[in-house]
Amino acid sequence: MSTHPAQPGTIFSPDLAARFDRLVTLYPVKRSALVPMLLYAQDEIGYVSDAVVAEAAARLGITELDVRNVVSYYSLLRTKPAGKYHVQVCTNISCMLRGGNEILEHCKKKLGIPNKGVTPDGVFSLEEVECIGACSWAPAAQVNYAFHENLTPESMDQVLADYRAKAQNGSQKGGGK
């Protein structure tokens, strides 16, 4: 349930639009809201679409080019849709020493997609990522923002199966979060 009234002229949900209204008032300079705004927008829309770029630029009083320059810099921001569950496997040093590459290979095989690929049903996408800050609990992966640590190929299978089941339950109920 939305706690805010719908706003005209925005592509965002009433809650997110209200959040952005407040966000820009927090800083001495409005533009400071740009990076969080893009990330939160991506969380809702799925990626930084042209419409997201346009609305962010309008909200902050900067050009769309200013926004695109920032989008291209940050590795979490993407300009194409990812899967519903974006599997990010860390292969940096601490994870590599404990089997991170093997986890990545396992995911490729299991999902049948290469690095940066999306499954045909749109449920999963896969990406090899740099250090996610789980070094002492390696190897690790993030699915969307959730951490999965001390992974083995078997426990990774379980992680994927759980998300697969979640996706199916979600679609039976006609969408969902």
Next chain:
Amino acid sequence: MATLATHPDCVPLVSYRFGKGATNIDKYIELQGYESARKALELGPDAIIAEMKTSNLRGRGGAGFPTGLKWSFVPRQAPKPKYVLVNGDESEPGTCKDRLIFEYDPHAVIEGVIIAALAIQAKMGFIYLRGEYRYLIEIMEKAVADAYAKGFLGKKIFGSDFDLDVVVQTGAGAYEVGEESALMESLEGKRGIPRIRPPFPAVVGLYGGPTIINNAETIATVPHIFRIGAGEYAKLGTERNGGTRLFCLSGHLERPGVYELPMGYNLKKMIYEVGGGIPNGKKLKAVVPGGSSTPVLLPEEIDIGMDFDQVGKAGSMLGSGGVVVLDETACMVEFALRTMKFYQHESCGWCIPCREGTDWLKKSLTRLHAGGGADKDIDNIRYLAENMLGRTFCPLGDAAAMPTIAFVKKFRKEFEDHLEGRGCPYHRTAEPEPALV
């Protein structure tokens, strides 16, 4: 699960409230929370900075700069507003400590910001977390809202005449933003590109105002210094290296984990006793003592105290406290390549030695690891890395060059074993690079 690990030698100071429900503000207050901020309010700027200097606290982000001294560089009178900035963009490979602080003791970060703001008379603070730490942003935002509700932030904090606003900010994936001036650029809504210094942030920082920027662990340590007293805090560590540190043990260890140990704790003991030694009866091959940017140490070099000065004397750096342990099965060329792949990916591209150097080094190491290298490649790698040192706007270039030089210097034989089409003697084959998108 990301939780704190313990060992009888651990000294729970920064981690004193971990696992005690201190994300709840009332619980935090019950555990001596916000007492240090009240103390600091009575002390005033000069006495706060004097205490910080006495504590011998040095920056936990990697450089180890004395925190009290850093704070003292902020001019008393300034035409522009001053700011306190917390660097929680933790992303040095091998480092996963700030995560625990945000998760288990978010109010310690806020209280640290209050004390720092009182020290330099700043009216605004920012807590910057990497975008990947989404669940922590929610924890921090709730903690900030609770502190406002209690009157610890906002107008007239603790009933004094002092106003302080705090904003939790998120990044969106960029190691470079962990560099102080790049972080300020990011907070101003721009690409995270470093600024030319001088002027230093203490004079011209965020929005052009004097700014102190400290690592999250550094800031979270501050209230504990005022809680136990600066002298007591200093005594926990070694000379010029006060207190304790959250060491992140990872790699080939029986019990990897984040442990809070006194500064100066012996590295060998840390690996064999705290970390439980090397699994499966394997032999130790190498140790990266302070995150991926610090030069590797050989087994015969690890009988040293883990403080900034002793690790420096041993030819490496204490860095961010990420101790990465490699056993005899690890391929040092693969490890050097993976390290360089990271820096190449994260180079912001602003200055040429870093942008071109990391790319060239990655290509050379890739070829060498695959067996396509020639003898001169090994010297070239070292020559290239040495020519990056000190020639970039920010330390990312050095961070890529320093470990590379050490890998070649200390494991030259292993590089040579890869030559003339032989490839990896450890049979570790790297995946071909995916096309850039």
